[in-house]
Amino acid sequence: MYFRPGLFSQSDPGPIIRTMTPPWIHDTAILEQDVQIGDATTVWSDVHIRHGAVIGEQCIVGEKTYIAYDVLIGRRCKINAFVYICNGVTLEDGVMIGAHTTFTNDRFPRAATWDLSELLPSVPTEHTMFTFVKRGAALGAGVCVAPGITIGEWATVGMASVVTDDVAPHMLVAGNPARRLGYVCRCGWRVATFVHGPELDLKEQGVPCGNCGATLRWSAAGKLECDASE
Numbered sequence: 001m002y003f004r005p006g007l008f009s010q011s012d013p014g015p016i017i018r019t020m021t022p023p024w025i026h027d028t029a030i031l032e033q034d035v036q037i038g039d040a041t042t043v044w045s046d047v048h049i050r051h052g053a054v055i056g057e058q059c060i061v062g063e064k065t066y067i068a069y070d071v072l073i074g075r076r077c078k079i080n081a082f083v084y085i086c087n088g089v090t091l092e093d094g095v096m097i098g099a100h101t102t103f104t105n106d107r108f109p110r111a112a113t114w115d116l117s118e119l120l121p122s123v124p125t126e127h128t129m130f131t132f133v134k135r136g137a138a139l140g141a142g143v144c145v146a147p148g149i150t151i152g153e154w155a156t157v158g159m160a161s162v163v164t165d166d167v168a169p170h171m172l173v174a175g176n177p178a179r180r181l182g183y184v185c186r187c188g189w190r191v192a193t194f195v196h197g198p199e200l201d202l203k204e205q206g207v208p209c210g211n212c213g214a215t216l217r218w219s220a221a222g223k224l225e226c227d228a229s230e
């Protein structure tokens, strides 16, 4: 229903169990026209979802969160309270967004024209920048994401970070500006720490996760992936 080819990762996120449970929307939530909400998704109090936004199945949208028009959100995403998701943002399947996280889409913002005679429109322009949070990634509480950022699959952003650059898959970043601290497994556990610089601790044979048993390794295609076969 919400899937738009080319925007989401092509890899299979796993079957959706058809619960036939309709979405549950709190009485105080505001849903504008042409909003699509998937089965078994929960929308809590005072959430405002603007026109054209699409949210997949089995998501949670925490209270007082704002989701701008035409935002795309995949399946099984968890969005905590007080999150601001602006136009131009796409969250793939299984993304976690901590409370008070803010996305941005305008690098050099202005409210009005230079002579202040006219309010500038809020609709997307050629300057609107697009942000993608790839499947399985997690942003901690109070993160601020710069315009035009891609946060890779299964990456983690530490709480209160300011993300000013793209984040590679499985990368753990934190701070202001967010710096690379290590790698995380798809289960979220840190499996490698950068002590003297990036890449140092990720051995060629891969690094096992102490939590779920998967091994994080470079694939033949040069992509960092979790391998659950061992």
Ligand SMILES: CC(C)(COP(=O)(O)OP(=O)(O)OC[C@H]1O[C@@H](n2cnc3c(N)ncnc32)[C@H](O)[C@@H]1OP(=O)(O)O)[C@@H](O)C(=O)NCCC(=O)NCCS
Pocket: 098, 099, 139, 140, 141, 156, 157, 158, 159, 160, 161, 173, 174, 175, 176, 181, 190
């Ligand atoms: C980033 C994070 C995953 C790191 O956890 P960790 O691997 O256990 O790392 P540590 O706590 O051992 O910290 C490692 C170093 O990074 C620093 N650090 C940790 N989190 C940080 C953050 N968010 N911003 C800046 N620095 C951070 C620590 O101070 C420490 O620095 P030091 O080595 O100079 O002492 C964790 O701190 C975090 O932010 N988790 C997200 C929590 C959250 O917001 N959850 C939302 C849902 S409730």
Ligand SMILES: [Zn+2]
Pocket: 185, 186, 187, 188, 189, 209, 210, 211, 212, 213, 214
């Ligand atoms: Zn793991």
